[in-house]
Amino acid sequence: MTALLTDRGGRGSRPRGRPELYTSYSSDIALLNTPAKRAGVLAIVAAAFALPFAVSDQVLVLLGTGLAMSVGAIGLNIVTGYAGQVSLGHAFFVGLGAYTAAVLSGDPDGRLVGFGLPMVVWLPAAGLVAGAAGLLVAPLATRLRGLYLAIVTLGLVFLGEHVFREWDSVTGGPGVGRDAVQASLFGNSLTAGGAVLSGAQKVYLFALVVLIAAAVPARNLARSGVGRAFAAVRDRDIAAEVIGVSLTKAKLLAFTISSFYAGICGALLYTITRTVEPNSFNLLLSVRFIAMVLIGGAATISGSIMGAMFVTLLPRFTQQVPRFVPFIGQGVTGGGLLTNVELEAMLYGLLIIAFLIFEPRGLFGVWLRVRNYWKGWPFSY
Amino acid sequence: MSDAFAAALEKTSAEVDDARPVLEFSDVHLHFAGVRAISGISFEVGAKELFAIIGPNGAGKTSIFNVLSGVYRPQRGTVRFVGEDIVGRSPHQIAAMGMARTFQNIELFSNLTVIDNLMLGRHHHVRYGVLAALVFAGRAHSEEVAHRAVVEDIIDFLEIQQYRKFPVGLLPYGIQKRVELGRALAMEPKLLLLDEPVAGMNVEETEDMARFVLDIRDELAVPIIMVEHDMGVVMDLADRVMVVDFGSPITTGPPHDVQRDPDVIRAYLGQEHASAAPMGAPR
Ligand SMILES: Nc1ncnc2c1ncn2[C@@H]1O[C@H](COP(=O)(O)OP(=O)(O)OP(=O)(O)O)[C@@H](O)[C@H]1O
Numbered sequence A: 001m002t003a004l005l006t007d008r009g010g011r012g013s014r015p016r017g018r019p020e021l022y023t024s025y026s027s028d029i030a031l032l033n034t035p036a037k038r039a040g041v042l043a044i045v046a047a048a049f050a051l052p053f054a055v056s057d058q059v060l061v062l063l064g065t066g067l068a069m070s071v072g073a074i075g076l077n078i079v080t081g082y083a084g085q086v087s088l089g090h091a092f093f094v095g096l097g098a099y100t101a102a103v104l105s106g107d108p109d110g111r112l113v114g115f116g117l118p119m120v121v122w123l124p125a126a127g128l129v130a131g132a133a134g135l136l137v138a139p140l141a142t143r144l145r146g147l148y149l150a151i152v153t154l155g156l157v158f159l160g161e162h163v164f165r166e167w168d169s170v171t172g173g174p175g176v177g178r179d180a181v182q183a184s185l186f187g188n189s190l191t192a193g194g195a196v197l198s199g200a201q202k203v204y205l206f207a208l209v210v211l212i213a214a215a216v217p218a219r220n221l222a223r224s225g226v227g228r229a230f231a232a233v234r235d236r237d238i239a240a241e242v243i244g245v246s247l248t249k250a251k252l253l254a255f256t257i258s259s260f261y262a263g264i265c266g267a268l269l270y271t272i273t274r275t276v277e278p279n280s281f282n283l284l285l286s287v288r289f290i291a292m293v294l295i296g297g298a299a300t301i302s303g304s305i306m307g308a309m310f311v312t313l314l315p316r317f318t319q320q321v322p323r324f325v326p327f328i329g330q331g332v333t334g335g336g337l338l339t340n341v342e343l344e345a346m347l348y349g350l351l352i353i354a355f356l357i358f359e360p361r362g363l364f365g366v367w368l369r370v371r372n373y374w375k376g377w378p379f380s381y
Numbered sequence B: 001m002s003d004a005f006a007a008a009l010e011k012t013s014a015e016v017d018d019a020r021p022v023l024e025f026s027d028v029h030l031h032f033a034g035v036r037a038i039s040g041i042s043f044e045v046g047a048k049e050l051f052a053i054i055g056p057n058g059a060g061k062t063s064i065f066n067v068l069s070g071v072y073r074p075q076r077g078t079v080r081f082v083g084e085d086i087v088g089r090s091p092h093q094i095a096a097m098g099m100a101r102t103f104q105n106i107e108l109f110s111n112l113t114v115i116d117n118l119m120l121g122r123h124h125h126v127r128y129g130v131l132a133a134l135v136f137a138g139r140a141h142s143e144e145v146a147h148r149a150v151v152e153d154i155i156d157f158l159e160i161q162q163y164r165k166f167p168v169g170l171l172p173y174g175i176q177k178r179v180e181l182g183r184a185l186a187m188e189p190k191l192l193l194l195d196e197p198v199a200g201m202n203v204e205e206t207e208d209m210a211r212f213v214l215d216i217r218d219e220l221a222v223p224i225i226m227v228e229h230d231m232g233v234v235m236d237l238a239d240r241v242m243v244v245d246f247g248s249p250i251t252t253g254p255p256h257d258v259q260r261d262p263d264v265i266r267a268y269l270g271q272e273h274a275s276a277a278p279m280g281a282p283r
């Protein structure tokens, strides 16, 4: 015990074979505080960077979309999972980010408004514009809670859908849309195929870098005093106030940061998909984000990524279902009892319910169980 | 007690003027549609005093705490804490001034670990902002390590080392009560409010808690207001006792005098026992 207390500041060395014995607080609160975690994360990141050279471009686009959605899921998890404020308005902020990026990067001489600015401008700007909108909306959360907040944020989505539909000069109007974000870095296009890398490979790697740059600070935030204050507001708001946490400040921060992430997600998403359609920022998109958070695991960053990947890849599998199951039709107009789109929506619902009942910690919780099982292997107790 | 926490507290108590009362509660009235929770209560708490408030159920004791910590706003009266009027300030502002409390029904963050609950007690001492938190290097990191050192000292003081990484919701009741005390201590309070600290505890747990409370007053020199139904504890620990009933003050004085006051006995036992023996013999 005394040894634990004497070495407070320094990095501290870890006695061999005792991965959870920390010799300093510094190593205890470190981001990856065990050698196993360090090795695991390193392996996953290395694999993620190697992947574009192993799979087809079509799959890469899908995975890249998953990476972009992960940024948005982390954002929603900050406000909903960590700070406990239910928001159905996430799609609205994603849309703001997408259009901010599209307008700033767009062709200045094109059909629609565009400024032809580079990625270093439009990417942060997409986050900032959405974040500013989040800051404006946040006071609602200081007055409303639970279901009421959910309903008011739902209103945001309808408001956004209407504006996006009507504001033709920016969005191109429904059914037409506009060319998406023009991404380039130091004059090199991030989306068009080049000599070394294909367009899909580039855009995947771009999304991967942005996700890492977004996930690490989010994890830092979560383990800091700010993240603790969010958790306090979520669990017991009166007690949080009485120990000195300002509810107003915590909620403002949570909404602003969450919306910033949503904006980045929007910009990234439509770098990948190449067109933006004003009807895509709808309630279903918000519900998808909620599914990602709940399926992946509330209040975990790695869970947000797992959830986003899962929900993004799910349609890929439901698309295959009509081939094997006779009464399920293909596409919106396909015959049969159900279409694969309906099946997908039902699956979200079922999965959310199943996870809430059987594993409230989501995929992250499943992962914890698997890890703990193998830790003790071959002993099951 | 050692190190980081003691040093931090010393700095805090140096800001308090010993000659003046830390708290002046004057003629406070609080009512809820029809219910008079507090009607005209006044008292002062000295700089190193352990002041107890007793009274039957529903007398208004917890309401006094809620007025103090800013959860309820009284309709009339003034409350001066370390020389400043705090009526109308929000709970987090009052907390930042150095008022800490525990709750009658434990109000811990049950999903979080003991360490995180105590670290939350440090909240208003956290100086780094959001941007520093996102980077979590340099200042934010060194501050976190320093706060952790204070928290670890409190964990040692309260003898809850073996629970430090458990979610508090999983801990036994008596330990949760200690963790809640720890969270209040982590705030480096200038005044500590304890609402029924030994309620529901067995004899052993009660003795432990009583020892902690005494240590806090004597060694850490933190003034305390304690609401408690356990007369033994009140008589043993308190410097002065205030008795309230139906929101009104009955008497205030040293434990022995209060114990013999006929009005007090009447309030507790009813009219017919007014001349009976003194209540709650000290242990
Ligand atoms: N928020 C509220 N709304 C309405 N009435 C309230 C409220 N809070 C307290 N009261 C009433 O005020 C009176 C005093 O309550 P209080 O909780 O302060 O009593 P207490 O002395 O702490 O009692 P106990 O010993 O049971 O804890 C009670 O009659 C109670 O019903």
Ligand SMILES: [Mg+2]
Residues within 6 Å of the ligand: B061, B062, B063, B104
């Ligand atoms: Mg009470």
